[in-house]
Amino acid sequence: MSFQEKTDQELVHLYIQGNEASLSELINRHQSRIYTSIYLLVKDEYLAEDIFQDTFIKVIRTLKAGKYNEEGKFLPWVLRIGHNLVIDHFRKEKRNPTITNSDGFDIFDVLGIHDESMEEKMVKQQTHDDLKKLIHYLPSEQKEVLIMRHYGELSFKDIAELTNVSINTALGRMRYALNNLRKMMTNKEQLLKA
Template sequence: MKLEQKTDRELIRLYVSGNEAGLEGLIDRYKSKIYTSIYLLVKDEYLAEDIFQDTFIKVINTLREGRYNDEGKFLPWVVRIAHNLVIDHYRKERRAPTVVNADGFDIFDILHFADESMESRMIREQTYKDLRKMIQLLPDDQKEVLIMRHYGEMSFKEIADVTEVSINTALGRMRYALNNLRKMMYGKELAVRIG
């Protein structure tokens, strides 16, 4: 069975049993969503890469120590780790002007980016860029819920727990975020048609 066909649980078992391919499979499966969820919070490519690496260092340590609670919710768990690292970064930044670097482990050494046609990549990148710009215009509380829900695939209960609000508040923020994005997209379409 190919790595892409294995479940998260199977890939985790593979990695814990000593096969690095299990971790590679998990990273390949989720790197885009995890990186994007971090980038949208920090708005800095290099910082996002650092936090992405730190996130996987924590994931690796937790898996190796056998402390991962296998609930079949790998992606929300990793996004929660990343979100906490983003919060930690900003807390440290307020106290000290320096950013602590990772311990030399480069997670990007094992990433393999799929080849795609230049045209489809350019269209995809422009669409993502436009959407990221619109997401950045949202109020922070709406942006946070949208990122956790869409990129982190977290449930509203998980989002409510992480952000320390009620489920209804999390749902309301998501509804406002989507409404605001719709208005922005509609405004952009009008500008393109008129312009």
């Protein structure tokens, strides 16, 4: 059986037994979700890479020390470590994280239509700009749940454990995030003029 066919748990066992290649597969398998979850909270590529690296250093030390709790899933565990490091960072910096990026990557590029007219392009660009601003209005705890749910593909039970709240609170934050985004998209003209 190749590494790609093994479960996370099997790869973790192999790594603990000294198989370094299994760590490479675990990182390759989950790096996008973990890195994106960190990056969207800290909004800075270099800082996200530092936290990503620190996250895996903690993972490695924990695994090699034989302290890993096999009852949990690997990805939520790693995301929890990353999440805690992000919190540590903002406690030090004393500023609030936001979901939007600063390097020019546009969340709404995907909405693009090929062979669109100039008017359509302008409308699309305006929509992109508006929605990017609207996301800023989401409270950090709502953005956090949205990120964990989408990128981490975590259950609300996992999100609740990660953020030290009840399942209902995690679910409520997601609902508020979606409802707020929807309302803001509907009322964006008034909101953005304010």
